[in-house]
Amino acid sequence: MKTIADIARLANVAKSTVSRYLNGGSVSEGTKKKIEQVIKETGYIPNTFAQSLKAKKPNIIGTIVPRLDSYAASQTLIGIDEQLRELNYQMLISNTSQDLDREIENIYTMARQKVAGIILLATQITDTHIEAFEQLDIPILLVGQQHQDVYSVIHNDFEAGYDLGKYVMAKGHRKIAFLGVTEKDIAVGLNRKKGFTKAVQETGDCEVKYYETSFKMAEATRKVPGIIDEFHPTILVCATDNIALGALKAAHLKGIRVPHDLSITGFGGYEITEIIHPSLTTVQFFYKEAGELAAQSMVKLVNSEELAPLLLSKFKIIERESVDNLLNRKL
Structure with missing residues (x-):
């Protein structure tokens, strides 16, 4: 060489x-x-990394992700990478495999590597995270979660949950199972549920049961049959598309027809949800655009430019085949 x-x-x-x-x-x-x-x-x-280490003003942006096999994470990373390249910055990626201790370790490691700033695709923010942020003299930007003391780019999970709740109500569903994840995940586990709950409460005359699973499709596949047998909901609202895909598989294995016997919705807007049968009604988040916004915001922070502490990315409901309109049955 x-x-x-x-x-x-x-x-x-x-x-x-x-x-x-x-x-x-x-x-x-x-x-x-x-x-x-x-x-x-x-x-x-x-060697752009070596050049950045020697430069008075480094151009490497550290990006820490909880998992690499996630559609949301991969699309966000594509947006970050493409935008940073346009702005003459480089991205350094570190994966934590959803290990919080490893995540904290990676934050300090990246700081020692003299990155210009760190973009963290967070699942939860603990006191240990905040302690690390306060000790480091570089910009930190959260993506997907928010904290009052840290710059954040988030998906509007509360409003997305609320709008989906209104959509479900408008389709005549009144016996609803909501399959979420741990509330330690403020965005996915708490805010989507809170938004949905608000819509349900405004409508009234509705029976809702809340269940919890992990982000893994296989666990949802195991969990859903028990929910169906115990509660017999008309619709299963899933906190992510992966959970919804697991629910679709579980319904198929039980001989339950979607949406005639059971409607299913998700959150995410993953590409696969459009090509499966039945195609999945879901809330689409614009992950790549959120990544681009995060990259633009981080470069502003690196250059000491003014930035709003909280930025929201867009969403929209994609109506497909997996939700039945029960009001049509009564006509």
Whole structure:
């Protein structure tokens, strides 16, 4: 592999001149062409991470994710990466596998690696997180969760839950099972449920039971048959599309027809929900756009520009085949 010293020797210029060229400094046009020709002939690729560590103003943004096999996380990362590239920044990714201790460790590790800032796709924010943020002298931005002391980009989970609740009521459903996740996850576990509950309370004359599962599709598949046998709901409202997909599989295994015997909804708007049969009615969040917004916001923080402490991304209800209109049956 070629080094800056090799490029300097082949171009017959000083090593500092090559370094200045690679960092966007002032170099004469003739020298610039010589360096570019040698780089082209040798296939030299600059080590942008090493350059960032040496630079007075680093251009690496650390991004910490709870899991890499998540549609939401992958789409958010695509948005972050594409936007950072446009803004001449690089992304460094660290996965925590939903281990909070590892997440805290990664925050400190990235800070030691001299990143310009950290974007955290959080599932929950603990006192230990806040302690870490306060100790670090770099910008921190949360995506997906919010905290009063930290800049945040969130999906409008409460309003999304509320709008879906209104939609379910408008379809005539009054016996509802809500299958959520732990309320330690404020966005998915608490705010979606709270928004949905508000819509139910405003409508009245409705029987709702709340159940809890994990984010894993397989666990939802195991959990749903018991809910159906115990409660016999007309609709199962699931806190994520993955949970809804598990519910669809469970219904199929029990010989239950969706939506004729049981309606099912989700949250997320994953691509697969459109091509399965029946296709899934869901709340679509714009994860890639949220990632782009997070990248833009982080660069503003790095450059000490003004930024609102809380930014909301958009959502919309996608109506498909998995929800029956019970009011039509009564006509």
